Amino acid sequence: MPDFGDHVDNGIFSQILEMDDSEADRDFSMPLVLNFFEQAEETFVKMDKALIQRNLEDLSGLGHFLKGSSATLGFNKIRDSCQIIQQYGHKQTIDGASEPNEDVCLKKITEALNKAKSDTSHLEGKMKQFFKW
Amino acid sequence: MPPPESDAGAGAQAGNNSSDFVRKLYKMLEDPSYNSVVRWSADGTSFVVLENEKFTKTILPKHFKHSNFASFVRQLNKYDFHKVRHNEENGEAPYGRDTWEFRHPRFRADRRDDLDNIRRKAPAPRKMPPTEDAFPASQQIMVLSESLNATNVQIQSLQEQYLDLDRTNRLLVAEVLSLQKIVRAQSQASNELITHLNNMEDRRRNSRHSAQSSHSSHSGNNYHPATLGFLPDGTDEPAPELRRAREILNGVSPDSQADRELERLSMAYNQNGQSPADSAGSSAMFAHPVPGGMNVMHDPFSDPRHMVYPVGQTTGIDPFHADHIHNIPYSRPLSNPNVLTEAPSQITPPPKDHQGGGSLWRGKKPQILLVEDDKTCARIGSKFLSHMDCSVETARDGLEAVEKINQDAERFDLIFMDIIMPHLDGVSATAMIRMVAQNLPIIAMTSNIRQEDITTYFQFGMNDVLAKPFTRDGMIRILKKHLTRMLKDPQSAGVLDSTEIAGQQTAGAPGPGPPGYAPAMTMAGNVQVKMEQTPIQSPSTTASWHSPGRLQNPSPNFDQGGYMSAVNSSGAGGVVLTPGGTQRPPQQYANYIQAQAGQPPTLARVSDGMPMGDDRPEKRQRLYAPSQGGPYVQ
Secondary structure (H helix, E strand, O other), X not given: OOOOHHHEOHHHHHHHHHOOOOOOOOOOHHHHXXXXXXXXXXXXXXXXXHHHXXXXXXXXXXXXXXXXXXXXXXXXXXXXXXXXXXXXXXXEOOOOOEOXXXXXXXXXXXXXXXXXXXXXXXHHXXXXXXXXX | OOOOOOOHHHHHOOHHHOOHHHHHHHHHHHOHHHOOOEEEOOOOOEEEEOOHHHHHHHHHHHHHOOOOHHHHHHHHHHOOOEEOOOXXXXXXXOOOOOOEEEEOOOOOOOOHHHHHHOOOOOOOOOOOOHHHHOOHHHXXXXXXXXXXXXXXHHHHHHHHHHHHHHHHHHHHHHHHHHHHHHHHHHHHHHHHHHHHHHHHHHHHHHHHHHHHHOOOOOHHHHHHHHHHOOOOOOOOOOOHHHHHHHHHHHHOOOOHHHHHHHHHHHHHHHHHHOOOOOOHHHHHHOOOOOOOOOOOOOOOOOOHHHOOOOOOOOOOEOOOOHHHHOOOOOOOOOOOHHHHHHHHHHHXXXXXXXXXXXXXXOOOOOEEEEEOOOHHHHHHHHHHHHHOOOEEEEEOOHHHHHHHHHHOOOOOOEEEEEOOEOOOOHHHHHHHHHHHOOOOOEEEEEOOOOHXXXXXXXXXXXXXXEEOOOOHHHHHHHHHHHOHHHEOOHHHHHHHHHHHHHHHHHHHOOXXXXXXXXXXXXXXXXXXXXXXXXXXXXXXXXXXXXXXXXHHOOOOOHHHHXXXXXXXXXXXXXXXXXXXXXXXXXXXXXXXXXXXXXXXXXXXXXXXXXXXXXXXXXXXXXXXXXXXXXXXXX
């Protein structure tokens, strides 16, 4: 298994790879990962939209949604950004303190979203190499 | 009022004469980059919205701070703009279908100076905007949904109040009952004291008497009459203070009517507590619910009329959302911050044994229901489970899960349940499933592993927690623990658990030690047992006067106490309570449980003042019987 650095929790990700019947084929893990990137793409589009509309509630929901998938695959960096989006969408800081200023929330979310996007495309490149799709 | 000027800039300043809305509208139309979405018509006498959706989503928010096309149109109507109708049969829709053209005689591309003459119409016919026919459906729906939202919010707050009152009331009833007991005990004690003092007094008097009457100074004489003094002398009055005290005590007779009412209330509450939705314990253990339980009081949670969900959440309902969590009728124990930080690492302990190949199971494969809205999670979970030789079905949300259980409550051996899901969250789904399937193990799968969250899961009938992102080993551990009876080799599960029990029994004994988190997590099934036993053993109110030692016993691990005692007594069946302070559940917890407590006999026992440590074999057997052989017996 290649080193994905701190992008990926190897423990979690390797468990998923172990579920493949054959290492040559990877017919379980590969569609999962592919599917994740599709899902991420779609979610980012929705998040962009929600950002324009300043719809924090949607942002929080979308953040939660992508957080679940990324966490399950062990994609930690993306997960962390999603956590930020989810929290500030709830008008809360990462520690759960209240952040009533919507502008601050939107700014934090914008930053986290940009980071999530760049981390995702970076990881997608690495996964591409690994799965040779 | 400054006179309207022809210059647009000045016109914009023109105070109350000009309209913000109209100016914004004009400004928007000046932006050439919107040309494909919204623009002036060719002759500049009207404007056209070409792409409704884009307009609503991107341009409206920028210029009008909302994204509601209907309200934009309403606004236009207020300023007497009119929709331009085209006769489509004549091919006269110059901008295509689904476009909107609006006209106002004074709103023209070349007449900026005229903008100030566009005024709001008199607000008279508010109810009937002229374009009612243009938007009847969408407007009605909007109005309806707005009022529905408002109603929902209202119901929610009423519900909160109701639950609050309900909770307070339960507490008060419990409190009053216990105070009554204390008062009774104290009056009894006073009586004893008075009797004792009386005797002393008599003795003293008699001895003096005899000393005076018989002048013989044999020392023995002093004692003899003293013993006789137990019989009332008849001639000598007892001290007036003592007599008065006794009169006062006898003068206070309890209001038996009120007492009966209280008793009835408390019974009713307890009956209600039986409802499976409310307490995991009662549901799992009392597999035969008390027949014809009084339904005087509605159980606020299981009553579907009270199920109001947070408004506006589309992606997932978070049971811990502020709107929701406050509706849940229980008090949560304090969380211990130390425990929190430990939690994640201990939840999935490293596996002790790897079951590579070969089936874990003795006979039929376990049927697992995996409730998870996230596809990735669901696929990985299903894969792990089928790798462990289980058959898996998935449900995408709580509602689907409830439906599946309703179809056939017996079909599944275990449920893995996500918490935050659309339509129906996992906690509520569990509460509903508990009404038909009391013994089915339901495992929360969640990344919310704060102590109070977990406590909530347990209180609503969940049996265990699997932290997300879950691991294969974590899943195996859960299966082994909760499906022990289905294992080919039950020992393989037993090894781990029995060592745990041993460890916890010592921990549960007087030396509290730092129990940490692991016991609660790994032994979570026992929480059921705890729910069962705590009410019997220790409503803390009774504890306070029956065994004062208890009170002095500090309870350093206050919120762990509940778990520990559960582990302790369930593990070894016979071991009940040692007088260790650690076994006292958190105070508010105990109150809650007391309110929820088992059947009337339980209450009766408590009021009888049974010693805490009293073993009750008959009760014990009844408690265990239904789930015997099930996964909860370690």
